Amino acid sequence: MKTTLLLVDDHQLFREGLKLLIEQHQSATVVGEAGSGIEAIRLVEELRPDLVLMDLNMPDMNGIDATRQIIKKYPATKILALSMECDRFFVVEVLKAGAAGYLLKDSAFAELSQAIASVAKGETYLPQKVSNLLVKEFLQCIPEEQTLVYDNLTPREREVLQLISDGKSTKEIAHLLGISHKTVENQRQSIMQKLQLFNVAELTKFAVRHGLSSLTK
Template identity: 50%
Template sequence: MCIRILLVDDHSIIRQGLRVLLEKKPKFEVVGEAENGRVALSMARKLEPDVIVMDINMPDLNGVDAARQILAERPESRIIALSMYSDRSYVKGMLKAGVAGYLLKNCAFDELTKAILAVAGNQTYLSPKVSDIVRKEFVKLMDAGELGVAEALTDKEREVLQMIAEGKKTKDIAERLHISVKTVEARRGKIMEKLRINSVAGLTKFAIREGLTSVEI
């Protein structure tokens, strides 16, 4: 039986390169490609992949929130974070979201193959460069139920926060999420209240610091 794989990355050249390499493996079948987290969520529902190889920093809906939402709907899917970042905030965010693997983009293709086979077999695979001590710390925090400020936001609020940080206007956010302008404004107010931040610039800085977006300011 083939392992059905969904590739998620906002760079088409990376997705195409991975597809070419993965499809050379007899046990692998690439069933789709997505350019951001929101498209990945839709494709995961439709294609029901076994393994999702996902970047973290993507526009519209980042990998952390996409992983959380996908696993809430399809807990049987196994997600591997494939990122250029090994920072604590990125690793912490993806592990808390429930991913089964975390690899750095400079890894060898053989390591990605090994990771896919491992997570498909219900195992966890972390890049050797991702410290085991850090992993244990994150697991301990999860077991203790400790939540950071960002986790106090709902999924819908996090979506709005990311779009605000990416410079999208209230009307555009409303159209993208199929909600009213008043609803967007209400969620923005709730976000500011929870985070105790009173400006868009402050929200943007917070979103970048927490790894919700890669927008530079």
Template identity: 45%
Template sequence: MAISIVLADDHHIIREGLRVLLDAQANFSVIGEAADGRSAVKMIIDRKPDVAVMDVSMPSLNGIEATRQIVAGSTKTKIIALSMYADRRYIDGMLKAGASGYLLKNCVTKELVTAINTVVKGNVYLSPQIATTVVNHYLCQTASSPGIASDELTDREREVLQLIAEGLSIKDIADMLHIGKKTAESHRRNIMQKTGIHSIAGLTQFAIREGLIQL
């Protein structure tokens, strides 16, 4: 039986290229594409593919938060992060969220094929550059940086934080998340209390530092 795959990336040309490459494999079948994190979550939970190839940086809902929601949805889909960034924040975020693999976008087709076959068997796949970053990070963990990390916020608070950092108003955030304006304001207030940051500029810098958005 073919391995079913969903592609999630906000760049159409990347999704198109990945589809062509993966559909050329005899045992792979791309069954869907999503251009943002929210669409990806819905599609993956609905279609239950074997594997999702997930961009880390996407608008509205980034790949880290999308992965958290997919894993929380009890789907058995294995998630492979595909990113331009070998930054520890993104790697840590995706692996903690439940991803089974992390590759850089400059990987060759053979590596992506290997990664998909690896995670389907229940194993983890990290490209060589990523593996080095992960090892170095854990060797240096004793020198952890002070201050709150974004994983101390709730899932909803991280969603709201990303949208604030992307410049959305509280009304727009409430509409997008289908919640009341007062609820959105409450989430913003809780974020500020937990982080000790009381300006939009400061929250934006925090979101960038934590890998929730990119410059």
């Protein structure tokens, strides 16, 4: 069954062009169009689409506020935000409002199709440019004190930290480094104590910032 879409944008020509592309490629079915956030809320209630393509900059009610209200009333509705702005504020605010993805309007249609498919499956979709922006902001939030502590890690601890951040299990790390499980656990505890970081997510963030993770490559 095709994903049903509601197109929300205050520019009619943009909506018509987008609808034509979507229907030509048979990637989804457009069941309605709205030119404002207020109209979008009404049509979501009336049509119950699987997914809403939501422009952010509209008169009367912007896409962020419309997203917030739609998700509050109809939490099963998936929303993919569309914007010309690769801006942290817009990205963060619409994701906080409940959107499942963010796509730039200058993206190729192939990426739009990919984004629709991902969001329809319950995944989050962010283009590389937006992901890079968020990662940069994310890393800037790391306390500077941790940078000073980095020099206190031994070469072996840095190896273990890199493998942890790459998602390796204790068993895999022990095998790769030729050491015992107990040694890996001791190294892990030492790293956590030195950095004052006590879960894998925080260790991974630290490793990315210091170029120890494959995520930075």
